[in-house]
Amino acid sequence: MLDPIFINFGQHAVHSLNTAIQAWQQNQCPEAEELVFSHFVICNDTQETLRFGQVDTDENVLLVSLHSHQYSWRSHKSPQLLHICIEGWGNWRWSEPFSVDNAGIFIRTIQYKGRTASLIIKVQQFSGVQKQIIICGRQIFCSYLPESI
Structure with missing residues (x-):
């Protein structure tokens, strides 16, 4: 049996993950707007x-x-x-x-x-x-x- 794991994310972690996803999606689109990291x-x-x-x-x-x-x-x-x-x-x-x-x-x-x-x-x-x-x-x-x- 496995015990549940609880993870808390703050604003900064969510921002980092969201920006990483956007950067990955724009990787194939060089004309996309510059991301702010x-x-x-x-x-x-x-x-x-x-x-x-x-x-x-x-x-x-x-x-x-x-x-x-x-x-x-x-x-x-x-x-x-x-x-x-x-x-x-x-x-x-x-x-x-x-x-x-x-x-x-x-x-x-x-x-x-x-x-x-x-x-x-x-x-x-x-x-x-x-x-x-x-x-x-x-x-x-x-x-x-x-x-x-």
Whole structure:
């Protein structure tokens, strides 16, 4: 006689299994949309090349304008906070650290040689365990005209 086995699955295990199944199904379909494997997708919606990384580590990930990066924490021993700097300013001046735990919008400023850059950071829930972090400039222009400009 065999004893019953009870297995508990958390959100992260379900996410991993679901993503693995999707990847397997897309294996024969190269034109399929890119899968998001990580828990964070960081998007650079500015006109500048940015660097970001986990606070209290030597991490610095280059993120060019209008691109994204699937991100995982470098270390679980360091605070789970990010900071950003603008690559084109030469001397890396990091922003104040920020958390990506809760959805919301906030501003971080970077100052260097009399120049100030304000970055709008939007944290959005992407799925049950995934978040999208969008980094935008302070000014965004859009056209509501029916014709393309």
